[in-house]
Amino acid sequence: MDFVIKISQFLMSLSLLIVLHELGHFIPAKLFKTRVEKFYLFFDVKFSLFKKKVGETVYGIGWLPLGGYVKISGMIDESMDTEQMQAEPQPWEFRSKPAWQRLIIMLGGVTVNFILSVLIYIGMSYYYGEKYLPIENIPDGLFIENVTANEAGLKTGDLIVAVDGEKINRYSEIPEKVLFGKNITIKRQGRDSIINMPEDFLAQMIDGNQRGFINLRLPFVIAKVPDTSFNKNSGLRKGDVIVRLGNIETKYIDQVLPALDVLKGQEVTASVLREGSNISVPLKISDDAKLGIVYGSITEDNLEQLGYYQFETKKYGFFEAFPVGIKKTGDRISSYITQFKAIFTPSTGAYKGVGGFYAIFNIFPATWSWEVFWGITAFLSIMLGVLNLLPIPALDGGHVMFLLYEMISGRKPGDKFMEYAQMVGFFILIALVLFANGNDIYKAIFG
Incomplete structure (x- = not known):
């Protein structure tokens, strides 16, 4: 399905x-x-799935879905x-x-x-309006657990505030700008510093098949406590958020694994966030630093409800939406041209990431x-x-x-x-x- x-x-x-x-060629x-002799969706190599002549033009659908064409009289095409x-x-x-x-x-x-x-x-x-996360609403930096990014100097807890001297305003701007940027300004422990990215950073990312290298830091949310778990009688419920293990704060997932490693083989009192209240539950941690539970994903709305991030939504009236649409198109064109320049600059290695029809197919989600x-x-x-x-x-x-x-x-x-x-x-x-x-x-x- x-x-x-x-x-x-x-x-x-x-x-x-x-x-x-x-149609843009056909009308003028x-x-x-x-x-115009032909107007075709897809290519009709040898035969067509459908065709009908109306006036001087044959309209049809080919069987090869690699494009389409209009055949204009007197034109080398x-x-x-x-x-x-x-x-x-x-x-x-x-x-x-x-x-x-x-x-x-x-x-x-x-x-x-x-x-x-x-x-x-x-x-x-x-x-729909625009829903976005302002940079200033990210209190504890970003989740950057990626070998290539870490080797370049980025690490979890860093907040990326500018790329090549251009200020970052929204979280959604960060990944693409970092991939094609040269100088990354980060805020780490309250201080700004600049990281010079390797020229072939994008190539290293592609070679390592690494995606999603910059993400929000997310809470450890319980998705399920299996019946076979040694913590099945702990009182944990689906939807609980583990915010402390013993004396170690675990506000984010990236803090949980180090805490488990320190506390392995012990029984500790954990603090979980449940329906706005902090609840204490006893938890066992195995010798191999496991809790025996399954953690799950979380929606933007739940992140807001838990107080982790405050998203903003901007609504536009009918006429207000026009300049927004024009600006977005201009920004996307500029972004795509930047990517194109990188592809034709061999030293960046961006050409390794070029994809065809399968890559385009994979952009679309499995849910409508x-x-x-x-x-x-x-x-x-x-x-x-x-x-x-x-x-x-x-x-x-x-x-x-x-x-x-x-x-x-x-x-x-x-x-x-x-x-x-x-x-x-x-x-x-x-x-x-x-x-x-x-x-x-x-x-x-x-x-």
Whole structure:
């Protein structure tokens, strides 16, 4: 069932993004009276799952879910229809249109991607608002039990207050900024200090298959006391929070294991938080420093109720949500470009983290959440827009590059040159797809 939910979200998001992207090319092409021969969701290699001709355009669904396309008459594209290009240009063809019209047609797809992201973020801001944890509401620092991060100099209890001189305001900003940052300002025991991160920090994280390296410090919450446990008669209940073992404070999980190691083989009086009150319970600690109980997860609401963290929620009116949506899209574009720069800087090792369709599939959760779905879809829309702007001939960005050259120089690249450029771009694109999906396979086998 989990797989069905994940694949449903993946295909729904991918289909929406592809159709709207291609619609971004289709609409201006029609406005400029350019003939569109095909409009396809997914690729129809050899055959289609569905197709229907309406007017001059065949609308269809292919069987290969690796993208989609519109086939515009008189344009060198992935179809490599060179026969059409050998005939005399017709007034309804792409190549017969002024350069500025062709530029608008080519930029239509990525424009729709960015507009879609803005609209999604506007809708989410208005409907859900923003729930976040301000840095100043983290009283005892962060949980950083990660070999690579620890070797770099970060440790549990540190509060990250700035990255590369830029102040951190919210907890959610921290992980990404640290991954791509150079100088991390931390507050440790009331004093600020700067840690210089290794250039290949991200590569080390990927090589070690380490994720979630920075987290909130969480309480030790009882999920279950098994019938076979030597503490089954202690009085512990599901939902209890162990805040002290003997004379050792254990407000957080990371304090429990060291305390158990010190107290192993003993019987101690523990203090647990239950429904707002402190309750004393007798606990046995085994010789191998175990309690014989199962601890569980905790929600943000419960963290607030227990007094650990105070989250803030900001609500937006309809018109207030517009600048928020625009800013979020701008911030995500900037963030994605930063990641892209790192990928093409070999010394960072970021290229090792590049993923393909399986990596995108895994972003979606195994439980259905419209809030999460729309958030992921907005990010993927930005990703699709930025990727398509790359100056590779097989992508929109490649066509835009040649059109700008034509508009500036006044000389149009020849059809033969465009054919060869398209072929080169296609092979580059295939290589990138193989590399990204090959990374997925490698991680699945050896990760």
